[in-house]
Amino acid sequence: MNTAKTVFTGKGDDFTMYAVLHAEYQTLPPADRKQAGQFLSMIDAMFGRYDDAGRHYADSFPAKAPIECPSPPFQKTPIEDSIAGIAGNSRVLLVNESHSNVETRASIIRALPALRRAGYTHVAMEALNPASPDAITQGSGATGGDYLHDNVKAGFYLREPVYAQMVEEAHRLGYGLVAYESERTWDDQREAQQAANLKRWLDANPGARVVVVAGYSHIWKSDGWMAERLAASGVKSTVAVDQIDGLRGCRGPENQRTPVLWMTRQQHAWSSQPARVDATVTWRPGRDRGGVSSWLTLGGRRMAVSIPQPCQGKRPCLLEARHVGADGSVPEDRLVLFRVVENAVLYLSPGKYVVLARTSDETKRTTLEVVQHGAAH
Numbered sequence: 001m002n003t004a005k006t007v008f009t010g011k012g013d014d015f016t017m018y019a020v021l022h023a024e025y026q027t028l029p030p031a032d033r034k035q036a037g038q039f040l041s042m043i044d045a046m047f048g049r050y051d052d053a054g055r056h057y058a059d060s061f062p063a064k065a066p067i068e069c070p071s072p073p074f075q076k077t078p079i080e081d082s083i084a085g086i087a088g089n090s091r092v093l094l095v096n097e098s099h100s101n102v103e104t105r106a107s108i109i110r111a112l113p114a115l116r117r118a119g120y121t122h123v124a125m126e127a128l129n130p131a132s133p134d135a136i137t138q139g140s141g142a143t144g145g146d147y148l149h150d151n152v153k154a155g156f157y158l159r160e161p162v163y164a165q166m167v168e169e170a171h172r173l174g175y176g177l178v179a180y181e182s183e184r185t186w187d188d189q190r191e192a193q194q195a196a197n198l199k200r201w202l203d204a205n206p207g208a209r210v211v212v213v214a215g216y217s218h219i220w221k222s223d224g225w226m227a228e229r230l231a232a233s234g235v236k237s238t239v240a241v242d243q244i245d246g247l248r249g250c251r252g253p254e255n256q257r258t259p260v261l262w263m264t265r266q267q268h269a270w271s272s273q274p275a276r277v278d279a280t281v282t283w284r285p286g287r288d289r290g291g292v293s294s295w296l297t298l299g300g301r302r303m304a305v306s307i308p309q310p311c312q313g314k315r316p317c318l319l320e321a322r323h324v325g326a327d328g329s330v331p332e333d334r335l336v337l338f339r340v341v342e343n344a345v346l347y348l349s350p351g352k353y354v355v356l357a358r359t360s361d362e363t364k365r366t367t368l369e370v371v372q373h374g375a376a377h
Contacts, residue, residue, distance in 0.1 A: 019360075038056075041100035048336065078110075088239065093211050103285045105165075106298050109299065121207075122208050147330065161330060164329075242276070315340060321333055324354055350370050
């Protein structure tokens with residue numbers, strides 16, 4: 001547990017500590033895994049081991065059976081085609097994500113362009129550190145883009161590459177970024193402070209419309225959670241979209257390999273928990289690494305790129321790919337390999353990269369160019 005906290009606070013060598021954590025976890029009895037699984041899963045995600053993240057999270061919170069798919073007149077609609085209709089004229093759209101099941105971040109990336117076109121001006125993120133507003137983006141690299149610093153100053157979750165992609169996509173689309181996290185992180189006062197911080201910001205920016213990205217139940221409009229407190233403070237125009245209940249898809253005739261919302265022709269949304277949220281996303285993304293249609297392509301923004309003979313077969317092996325000119329940024333993708341037989345596949349958008357391959361005793365860097373239909377060294 002202390003080693004995990006050291007990673008969360010950015011002290012020490014993250015890669016070395018993660019390798020220790022991963023090995024030690026295998027020796028824990030089930031009772032200890034129940035406590036440690038959630039913490040390890042968030043670090044798994046930062047190092048690109050998304051399948052491990054899901055398994056370790058389930059050690060702490062066993063997976064439930066998939067929910068039932070709704071009946072007609074509800075029809076599944078891709079999130080990017082339906083999210084603006086659900087949002088309607090609301091000033092605040094709340095969408096949750098799982099800190100361990102990172103595909104929930106990928107679906108938000110899909111939704112951001114449609115919400116920008118619909119008039120949303122800002123994205124408020126629980127993960128942003130209010131104390132370090134200047135740590136979010138750094139100067140333009142060779143590709144002309146802005147990138148996140150790869151440290152904990154802006155917020156731990158932002159070091160996970162898909163979360164970083166979400167922030168960078170919001171920045172590229174012209175959204176303003178808002179930090180609203182509370183100083184309290186574990187008790188009931190956190191909900192009240194988060195709501196108060198958002199209310200204060202909304203009052204100071206009367207013309208703004210904001211997409212609020214929060215973890216898990218913070219978006220619930222009941223049971224004392226942040227969204228309920230926000231409404232009680234006078235912010236009435238809110239819509240809450242849940243991604244957790246439908247994370248394993250839903251039981252029905254068709255699989256959902258991409259994130260969908262269930263809508264009627266009149267643009268009414270289906271919710272699996274109508275007392276808590278206004279709409280429920282369902283999908284079951286399937287395999288993570290290696291597939292050309294994996295959710296890690298982020299809706300076609302990235303493609304699978306095989307890295308040949310990483311670390312000359314030595315394990316554990318850390319792979320990171322950064323755009324040329326973006327030294328010190330969160331990598332476009334990151335992966336730790338523990339076994340020689342694992343897929344050494346990174347998901348990258350077109351461009352020029354510096355690829356780092358590191359073991360416990362050696363670090364090498366090579367250059368890589370990704371073009372639209374493949375990759376060339």
